[in-house]
Amino acid sequence: MASAFNPPADGIGLDGLTRGWAHIERAMLNGSDAEARRQLMSASMQGAMAFQKGLGCVHSLSHSLGGINPRLHHGTLNAMFLPAVVRFNAEAESVQREDRLNRMAHAMGLSSGSDIPDAIRDMNARLNLPSGLAAMGVERAQFDAIISGALKDHCHATNPRLASAQDYEHILSTSL
Numbered sequence: 374m375a376s377a378f379n380p381p382a383d384g385i386g387l388d389g390l391t392r393g394w395a396h397i398e399r400a401m402l403n404g405s406d407a408e409a410r411r412q413l414m415s416a417s418m419q420g421a422m423a424f425q426k427g428l429g430c431v432h433s434l435s436h437s438l439g440g441i442n443p444r445l446h447h448g449t450l451n452a453m454f455l456p457a458v459v460r461f462n463a464e465a466e467s468v469q470r471e472d473r474l475n476r477m478a479h480a481m482g483l484s485s486g487s488d489i490p491d492a493i494r495d496m497n498a499r500l501n502l503p504s505g506l507a508a509m510g511v512e513r514a515q516f517d518a519i520i521s522g523a524l525k526d527h528c529h530a531t532n533p534r535l536a537s538a539q540d541y542e543h544i545l546s547t548s549l
Contacts (some may be wrong), residue, residue, distance in 0.1 A: 374459075374477075375427035376467035376533040382423045384486065389419025390480040394496075401500050427531020430458045430523070436509065437522030438475075445509055452497050453506055456490035457533075458545040463487070465534035473533075506549045516545050 393416030399409035435450035462468050463486065474486025483492055503509050520541040523529060529536065536544070 374465070374469055374473055374533050375429055375531050376463050376465065377426040377531070378409040379426055382426050383476075385419050386423035387476060388481045389416040389423065390477060392419070394481045398404055398499055406535070412547045429532035430461065430527040430529070430536050430541070431455055432517065432528040432533070433523040433536075434458075434525035434541065434544065436526045436528065438506075438515075440522060441511070441515060441518055445511075449509070452500075452545065453544075453548050454503055456494045456539065457544040459490045459493070460547075461536065461544060462533050463539060465532075467533045486536070506545070511549065513546075513549070516542055519545060 384446055392412045396409040396412040396416070399406050400413040403409070415454075431451050431454045434454050435447050439445055439447050458494060459474070463474055468474060472486075474489060476486075478484065478486045481489065483489060484549055498504070520538050523541050524538060
């Protein structure tokens with residue numbers, strides 16, 4: 374969703390999203406499914422290739438919280454934050470201009486970009502991930518420290534919509 378202009382990275386990222394979304398559940402629930410794992414490995418590589426556009430608020434928050442509590446897994450934190458951050462970024466000018474959410478929804482086999490946050494939340498549940506940050510032991514008392522770290526994180530500036538401390542507080546509350 375990053376606003377940086379790079380059509381090749383967008384294409385690589387969308388293909389990776391298609392592969393990842395279609396195969397993550399099979400790969401996670403049956404580790405011996407070699408085809409699902411191969412497709413997920415490709416999706417991971419494609420995601421890394423698209424990273425150069427920027428990682429945004431999801432990673433800013435995950436980096437900050439992971440620094441405060443290193444026992445929390447970065448990827449799981451990303452999954453917890455993603456629905457709220459997608460909703461937040463839906464209003465970004467570049468996201469709307471480039472029709473990014475609908476393009477992502479198409480890659481995921483969904484009808485509309487507005488379906489993405491709930492689809493991610495539902496996938497998280499099917500993968501037996503925690504139901505939210507509270508289930509991981511995160512408390513509101515940590516919000517100020519998390520927000521402070523997120524605002525200083527190198528990924529913060531690459532989000533398609535600039536997030537304020539209040540925006541981060543809302544994302545954290547929604548993800549709790």
